[in-house]
Amino acid sequence: MTTSVPSPVNTEPSDWAYVNEGRAAIVFSYHGPSDPLFNRKVLRFRKSTSSHPSTIEPDADQPDDPIISFQQVVLARLIDSQYLINLDVVALDPGWLSAFAAHHDSLRPREHRAVSRIDLTYRKAVLADDLVGPFACAIEIKPKWGFLPSPTHLSPKTAEIKTRTCRTCMHDYLRRTQSSVTSSPPIAYCALDLFARDPARVRRAVGGLWDTWIASAGHGNKLRVFARGTALSPDDHTAVAACVANVLGTAPNASLDDIRAPFCETVAHTLLDTAVLPHLAELQRQLDVLDIEGLAALRARTPEPDFPEPTLEDWRAFLDDFLASHSMLDHEHPDPARFFYYVRAFMLSATLKDCSLFVCLADPPIIKLVDLDPKSVRKFQYWKEMDDEIVSAYAQVDPEKRAVCVGGSTGC
Ligand SMILES: O=P(O)(O)O[C@@H]1[C@@H](OP(=O)(O)O)[C@H](OP(=O)(O)O)[C@H](O)[C@H](OP(=O)(O)O)[C@H]1OP(=O)(O)O
Numbered sequence: 001m002t003t004s005v006p007s008p009v010n011t012e013p014s015d016w017a018y019v020n021e022g023r024a025a026i027v028f029s030y031h032g033p034s035d036p037l038f039n040r041k042v043l044r045f046r047k048s049t050s051s052h053p054s055t056i057e058p059d060a061d062q063p064d065d066p067i068i069s070f071q072q073v074v075l076a077r078l079i080d081s082q083y084l085i086n087l088d089v090v091a092l093d094p095g096w097l098s099a100f101a102a103h104h105d106s107l108r109p110r111e112h113r114a115v116s117r118i119d120l121t122y123r124k125a126v127l128a129d130d131l132v133g134p135f136a137c138a139i140e141i142k143p144k145w146g147f148l149p150s151p152t153h154l155s156p157k158t159a160e161i162k163t164r165t166c167r168t169c170m171h172d173y174l175r176r177t178q179s180s181v182t183s184s185p186p187i188a189y190c191a192l193d194l195f196a197r198d199p200a201r202v203r204r205a206v207g208g209l210w211d212t213w214i215a216s217a218g219h220g221n222k223l224r225v226f227a228r229g230t231a232l233s234p235d236d237h238t239a240v241a242a243c244v245a246n247v248l249g250t251a252p253n254a255s256l257d258d259i260r261a262p263f264c265e266t267v268a269h270t271l272l273d274t275a276v277l278p279h280l281a282e283l284q285r286q287l288d289v290l291d292i293e294g295l296a297a298l299r300a301r302t303p304e305p306d307f308p309e310p311t312l313e314d315w316r317a318f319l320d321d322f323l324a325s326h327s328m329l330d331h332e333h334p335d336p337a338r339f340f341y342y343v344r345a346f347m348l349s350a351t352l353k354d355c356s357l358f359v360c361l362a363d364p365p366i367i368k369l370v371d372l373d374p375k376s377v378r379k380f381q382y383w384k385e386m387d388d389e390i391v392s393a394y395a396q397v398d399p400e401k402r403a404v405c406v407g408g409s410t411g412c
């Protein structure tokens with residue numbers, strides 16, 4: 001029996017409101033006439049750019065978006081289902097998609113429009129639970145890396161730096177040296193604080209996200225605040241105050257300074273009520289057990305240093321292997337015959353280091369992880385070069401002035 005794939009073809013482009021976009025995907029929330037298929041749902045389309053033109057054949061036999069099976073086969077075995085959203089495939093009609101793109105293109109932010117567009121060659125998209133449209137106030141956090149690496153596979157020079165300052169703080173430093181922005185937010189965001197189980201540290205991390213959000217005029221990607229599906233700018237004080245008033249109990253005309261403390265308190269309390277962040281950090285750490293330095297060294301000892309893109313079956317087998325044997329392997333002396341295993345583990349760790357966490361400030365609050373796309377093996381070189389660049393830049397900082405980031409077990 002074949003089951004037909006639902007399609008948004010009978011909805012109007014104007015029934016969907018722009019939410020946000022990243023490098024690879026763009027998301028719209030349904031606000032048309034009540035429809036059981038689309039109420040409280042978003043559509044997530046793939047984008048193309050001049051540097052990443054479409055590679056998919058525009059025919060009806062296209063595979064479903066890999067994010068769906070990757071979540072079902074891999075992530076659902078590692079992360080409690082309460083933190084994952086429902087993802088379903090929808091069929092796209094080419095005429096409908098063109099009309100949709102034409103309707104929405106002029107409403108997208110100029111900086112995105114200049115470099116990317118909805119990819120019109122796709123015949124499928126993803127329908128997902130809407131984490132913004134139904135809520136008076138929802139926030140999105142990109143937590144990044146929640147651990148410090150073990151020194152086991154690091155060179156003596158990088159070990160001194162990488163086991164003391166977390167990757168997110170070092171990357172932040174590199175970005176500041178590369179940009180013309182010289183002023184720092186009052187409190188910088190340290191990922192290890194957010195992942196900690198300590199209320200004061202989590203509040204401090206949320207304060208860092210808040211300050212960075214304001215200092216970047218809302219253009220950073222670590223914190224976003226949404227009111228009924230619309231991303232707010234911190235420059236629009238009135239909208240921010242109205243959005244948070246009910247959920248934080250602040251005055252409808254409160255200033256950003258007045259909002260900061262209750263915001264930090266509420267978000268930290270909500271995060272600490274669940275174990276999702278410590279669990280995410282632990283998975284990131286276990287899966288990145290060699291660090292990219294150890295992985296590159298293992299690659300050099302491998303007879304077959306090229307590695308294929310894992311298939312879904314490869315991922316399934318990897319997960320079986322990981323769950324059954326990871327804690328029993330001798331990671332201090334990794335076996336070159338297990339190179340593919342360690343590469344896949346690193347790729348999965350990269351997915352978990354790059355996801356976003358939504359906190360929908362409802363009663364009760366809802367916490368979900370999104371953007372859990374599989375990473376490509378083609379990024380291996382990028383990851384190695386990025387690590388070199390981030391650590392080399394941080395090595396220039398006077399050791400006395402380097403950030404000391406606390407936490408994240410460094411055991412192998
Ligand atoms: O390398 P990083 O840590 O800068 O992470 C990249 C992200 O930058 P960030 O530091 O979060 O601003 C980057 O985020 P932006 O697009 O810059 O918002 C992407 O998420 C990128 O992943 P992909 O190439 O789209 O699959 C991310 O690349 P991966 O390292 O996750 O592959």
Ligand SMILES: Nc1ncnc2c1ncn2[C@@H]1O[C@H](COP(=O)(O)OP(=O)(O)OP(=O)(O)O)[C@@H](O)[C@H]1O
Nearest residue numbers: 020021022023024025027128129130131132370371
């Ligand atoms: N289920 C959802 N509900 C509401 N908004 C969402 C949902 N999923 C994604 N978004 C919004 O859309 C944005 C883009 O989605 P997503 O992160 O999946 O794109 P991406 O191109 O993969 O991002 P990146 O470049 O960070 O890898 C997110 O940052 C978030 O603001």
